Amino acid sequence: MSRNPERNDRKSGKKGPVKPVFNPRSGDASAGARPGGWNPNPPAKAFSTAAPRAGRGKVDADGFLWGRHPVLAALANPARKGMGRLLATAERAAEIEREGTANGHRIEVMDAPTLERLLPAGAVHQGLAFKVQPLDGVALEDLAEPAEGIIVMLDQLTDPQNVGAIFRSALAFGARGIVVQDRHSPVLAGALAKAAAGATERLPCARVTNLSRALERLADLGWRAVGLDGASDERLETALDHRPTVLVMGSEGDGIRRLVAEHCDVLARIPMPGGFESLNVSNAAAIALYEATRKQRPLD
Structure with a gap:
């Protein structure tokens, strides 16, 4: 993940009071959840993660x-x-x-x-x-309600191998689902699905038009956004806590875009005492998921 001083700009705190929720598909994302907590091993669900829309390119x-x-x-x-x-x-x-x-x-x-x-x-x-034909994904609210656990947001990641590996790690660590921008993310098939080893069929994915607005909506629903930025002074382990967390991962080359970073509550880096400047984004996501899960509940 590249270093970009511009991404140090950020907003802190909540994005306003919680608003009433309109959720036309209430309950889909929480199927199989444990009472009073989030389910680290979600069952296979009757959904897929790639809704057919104009401009998304050829599968x-x-x-x-x-x-x-x-x-x-x-x-x-x-x-x-x-x-x-x-x-x-x-x-x-x-x-x-x-x-x-x-x-x-x-x-x-x-x-x-x-x-x-x-x-x-x-x-x-x-x-x-x-x-196969792409099937409908889930609405953002389906991932966000109830506000418990971890959601992963991918900001314009385009490499199918990386995205597939992140799906696999997110499922392994019990994440609620993945959020991507509809126009700048690969189709969940082919090489991506192969790298995900079946995770794209089991992990919900919400495709949204605008990631910044999606972060605002998630904040309204009680989520805290932690963006990964190698140039941040904040260490990942101190930035994370027990609260519902959106882990925001930036693109392979440029990292998190400025406006998306400004909608994160905090930007944090993974300490690398070996002196190497950056990690592959899928490796960074796996580390972040481990740390976030460890902060929220004991690991078996």
Whole structure:
């Protein structure tokens, strides 16, 4: 994550009184939560994380997921029932039939070279691919209510490997979900879904038009935003506490944009005594998620 002195500008404190909430899909994000607390191991839910909208670009390889973990996770998602084209080598098809994981999808059996020709060059498909259409994500309020736990916000991250790795870490540490800007984030399929190892099917994602306004809304709902900035004087472990936390991660090159940083309650850095200037953003996200989880509840 790059150093940028401009990102030291920030606002402190809450963004005004809590306002009445209009939530047309009340309860979706908290399904499976423990009474009085947040659920560190959320169950698979009937949603996906990529709502089709104009201007979002072409889905990887015409909407394909590939690899064992992403495909099996998609097959287990109730929202995928009765849709999609499931392709498998004979060995994988036999495994799916034996374990009963097709969930009503008809398997098209083909040899590995034929399957490879349908996917991008170098795709590690492990004998499985699933052609799907994007499904609706969740509303911001669905992630935010009740105000408990951790939400991860990604400010214009574009590398599919990094975004996929962050989804995987966020699910592992029990985050409530991911918030991205609709126009500047990759489609949750293909290489991203492969890097996420199925997490994109299990972790809610809200696509918003404006991240700054989303942070204002989250503040109204009782959330505190902590942005990661390598140039900050504040250390991450002192910036975090037990309160509901939005971890804001900046882009691979420029970090958090100025206006988004100004809507964070605090900017903080990960101390690096080894002297190296920065970490890969997905590695930084994993460290931040660990620290934030440790502050909020004991780790098993």
